[in-house]
Amino acid sequence: MPIAYGDESFREHSEHGFYVLTGVVFEPRMLDEAHETLLSLKGRRQKLHWHGMDAAEQQRVVKKLADLEGMHIVVIGSPVPLQKQERARAMCLNQLVVELFVVELYSLGIDLLVLEGRSPDLNQRDLRTVAGARQRLLPKAAKFRVDHSPGDAQPLLWAADIVAGVCRAAHLGKTEHREMLANRVYDVEISTGCHP
Template sequence: MDRTERQEAARVVARQDGLHIVSVGSPVPRRKQERARSKCLNTLVFELHGFGIGHLCLEAREDELNARDIRTIATARQTVLPKGTQMRADHIPGAKEPLLWISDIVAGAVRAQRQGDSRYTDLLGQTLIDFDVQTDC
């Protein structure tokens, strides 16, 4: 998308109900991407629980990587969430669930902000919550 299209996409996302919660682990060396994803996902599960969210939809990747995500979420349920907490996760192909595109738009806005361009996060305003995650990478 060009800048105008990204701004319109951010406006559309901002008009949706709910919050957009983003965990950011950066910078990450290419060979440590999965470790950083796991750390961010662990923290995201904790934050989502705080907002009363019990179901997480993730964009599907390769089966092995999807299984790794599920293990990370299971570990988070045991280590960072109160005992007995329910947190379900499903992997959905991006092409089958257009709402996953919202995540891409929000992630792009946060990335642009961290590179000095806050025009998209400004449009998202109070609907956006982002936080840093120590990935130890």
């Protein structure tokens, strides 16, 4: 059964802040190839990280990611004023649960989202958010859960980081990499309801 792997990127700003939360989903038959491809791109680093790559590396990594079959769900929420990133994350996570469940209806069968782990308190906040979204936004019989993994332990989380970085850059007007992933990314924009 496919699993979604998630990560985020955000920009806090009094007027132009936004939060990007991704759920990358690879076809089950592509998981091993995706895993090996990401490991091969890592080099000597502990993990792949979008902001740790130069422009040539970003181009190479996005090209490889575009070649792997999958559908990557991206929720972009705004505004995100200063000190409101966790509220924005919760709103985006609610929407991501809904979007992944809709993908489930189209037979991918996703019922688990693995997010890059943060602190124990923040991980618990994600668990509460997903439990609330499942109760309020999904049908009663729906099964959907979230788990956390250290970023350096799960290469498929690196794909989520890359997609989040690409979509953040596109939101800021640098669309070249987003265009390379055009048929692999489905993005939804929402209002976070966050105000200064």
